[in-house]
Amino acid sequence: MSDSQLLRIPYPSTTTQPEKAFLLYLPQGFEDATRHWPVLLFLHGDGERGDTLDDLDYLLVLGPLYEAWIQKRDLPFIIISPQLGLLGRDKDGPEYLAQRTRTKIPNRLEQGVPIHIPDYPAREMAGEMTGAVAAETIPPPHPLIENKMWDQADPDVIHSLDFVLEHYRVDLQRVYLTGVSLGGFGAWHFASRYPEKFAAILPVVGFGTVEQAEIIAEAGIPVWVFSGGRDLTVQTQYFFPAMKKLDELGADFRFTTEQDMTHDVWNRTYAREDIYRWLLQYRKS
Numbered sequence: 001m002s003d004s005q006l007l008r009i010p011y012p013s014t015t016t017q018p019e020k021a022f023l024l025y026l027p028q029g030f031e032d033a034t035r036h037w038p039v040l041l042f043l044h045g046d047g048e049r050g051d052t053l054d055d056l057d058y059l060l061v062l063g064p065l066y067e068a069w070i071q072k073r074d075l076p077f078i079i080i081s082p083q084l085g086l087l088g089r090d091k092d093g094p095e096y097l098a099q100r101t102r103t104k105i106p107n108r109l110e111q112g113v114p115i116h117i118p119d120y121p122a123r124e125m126a127g128e129m130t131g132a133v134a135a136e137t138i139p140p141p142h143p144l145i146e147n148k149m150w151d152q153a154d155p156d157v158i159h160s161l162d163f164v165l166e167h168y169r170v171d172l173q174r175v176y177l178t179g180v181s182l183g184g185f186g187a188w189h190f191a192s193r194y195p196e197k198f199a200a201i202l203p204v205v206g207f208g209t210v211e212q213a214e215i216i217a218e219a220g221i222p223v224w225v226f227s228g229g230r231d232l233t234v235q236t237q238y239f240f241p242a243m244k245k246l247d248e249l250g251a252d253f254r255f256t257t258e259q260d261m262t263h264d265v266w267n268r269t270y271a272r273e274d275i276y277r278w279l280l281q282y283r284k285s
Contacts, residue, residue: 002032004026004068005025006026006065007026008022008056009022011163014155014159022056022080023056023065023079024078025077025078026078027076028074036171037076038076038077038280039171040064040077041161041178042063042080042179043081043082043150043184043190044058044081044180045180046093047096048061050083051085056083057105058083060105061105062117062267063081063178064079065081066117066270067270069108070107076276077176078170082153084182116267118267119264120264127230149185149186150182154193158190161175172284174284176198176202176282177191178202180205180266181205183206184204184207187206188201191219191223192212199279202223202226202278205226205234205265210241210245212242213246217249222252223252224253224256226256226265226269227255228258228263231265233262243255
C-alpha cells in the first residue's frame with residue numbers, strides 16, 4: 001500500500017504574487033485505482049497567511065493537515081489547503097504576523113510523532129467563565145466579516161479545488177469544507193457562494209451572516225460549528241444570528257461551544273475522531 005504524500009501544486013495566481021501553490025495531502029493507499037476519495041478543503045487562519053512558496057509550510061501548524069501529516073493520522077481524505085496572501089497585513093496588522101518565525105512550523109518526524117499541541121491556558125488568558133449570551137443578542141459587525149478577506153482569494157481557492165476534482169480520483173459527492181478562525185469565516189463564504197460544491201461544512205471559531213446561513217440551509221448543506229466560550233477574538237455571541245436562522249429554516253446543524261477554551265478550539269476539534277465520521281456520512285445528491 002502506498003504511503004501518504006504531501007505535494008505542492010503550483011498554479012497561476014490571480015493575486016499580486018506571480019507564483020503560487022497550494023498544499024495537497026494524499027492519504028495512504030491513494031494509488032488504489034479502484035477507489036475514489038472524499039475531499040476536504042481546509043482554509044487556514046490569519047496567522048498562516050503567506051506570499052512565498054516557503055510560506056506554505058505555515059499551513060502545517062494546525063488543522064487537518066497537522067493531524068494527517070505531522071501527527072500521521074490515517075485520515076481518509078484528499079486534503080486541499082490553499083493560502084491567502086499577506087496583502088500587507090504583516091506590516092500594518094497584528095503582532096503575531098509581524099513577529100512570526102519558522103520555529104513555529106512543526107516537523108514531520110521520521111519515527112513517531114511530536115507531542116500534540118496543548119490547549120492554551122484559558123483561565124490565565126481570559127479569566128473566569130461568564131454566563132451564556134442570550135440567543136436574541138445581535139452584536140455589531142465583526143471586522144473579520146467586514147473586511148471580506150476571502151473575496152480577494154476566491155478565484156485561487158476555487159481553482160485549487162476544481163483542479164483536484166478534475167485531476168485526481170475523487171468522490172464528487174463527498175467534497176467537504178472546513179476552516180479555522182479567518183478560515184472559519186471562509187467556510188461560510190465559499191459554502192454560500194458555491195453551495196453546489198459541498199456536501200457538509202465544519203467552521204471552527206468563525207461565524208456566518210444570516211444571509212449566508214439562509215443560502216446554506218436552502219441548499220441542504222449540513223453544518224457543524226465550533227466556538228470558544230472564553231474566546232475574546234471571535235466571541236460566541238457573534239455566532240447566534242446565523243445559528244438562529246439555520247434553526248428557523250430546519251437545517252441540519254450542530255453548534256458546539258467549548259466553554260473552557262479561548263480561541264484555540266481547533267486544537268481539540270481536529271484531534272477528535274467524530275468530526276471526520278460526521279462529515280463522511282453526508283453525500284451531495
